[in-house]
Amino acid sequence: MKKILTSFVLALSLVTISGFDTSLSTNTSSLQTKQNTLTIMSKAEAAEISEGVAAPDFTFTDLATGKVMNLSDLRDMPVYLNFWATWCPPCVRELPHIQAKYEQYKDKIHFLAISLDGEQAAPAEFIPAKGYTFPVGYGNEREISRAYNVEAIPMSFIIDTNGVVKAKIVGSMDDTDLERFLQKGL
Template sequence: MKKVFALLFTVMVLTVGLVLFAKAPSVSAKAAPDAALVGMNTEDATIHGLAGEKPLFINFWATWCPPCVGEMPAIEAMYQKYGDQLNFAAITIDEDTAAAAAFLESRGLTLPVYTGDLNKLGNDYQLDFIPRSVLIGTDGSILAEYTGGMNEAALEAFLSKAF
């Protein structure tokens, strides 16, 4: 009985430990996959095209995803602050693009929002979980990636990797 309790206690300690001693995500040096983007409140574009102009911040999101919706005001604030130095692309993976459009309008968001080939984007950018943020340099390499919602301070630190 003691062994069982010890084993289960270990599982609990490991779970807590994994979280408390979690390290920052490692920076990936891989090239960002290209994809065509369909603008919902802006012109159509491609990921490589946008990244070629200025470092590109991509946020994959959906209207049905609470953390995505939660961090959108912070991303909008970053767009207002750094929009002249970085390109922004909030790519919705909503299949119901009308829902995404209604959301944009209701929240008064001005940052560029796109949709596209969701299967290709999902595979290329490993969109098992959203929100997922990716920062792409002008050379087309991925500078930073993050899965999960961020507040303004965390977003600012994330975007600083482009400068």
């Protein structure tokens, strides 16, 4: 009885301690990153990213062109920003609707679907395989989801030309929902 208890507690605490140790060290490193991009992170940590809040800027690679860009580069038109991942069934189901709306509205709204996959290869292979042509980006998945406080995906935003969030929605949208959502940016 004693042995079993001790070994169990030992095992449990080992896992926890090792984990917390790394989590502490990563926290410090993410702190350093935060200082480099102070405006972004401090704003993001302070409030929920919702209507009326400045959309946190972030860097991403456009998967089609390989170009490294910032969200803030897209100020000439409103932005429809979508967070998704290949492992997320509702997100993937939304993509055909995004493609359809992209073809309809690409001259009026920037479309940007940011993949929160663990690795860039996942969306980079999937998107062309499906024949999607709307812009898909990949960046520092952890920092972006922290900045936008992404607790569930798909999550979509409409961002106006001043970089301010005009609308936000959590959950998968069909054609009608997406149309209604995009109207808020038009």
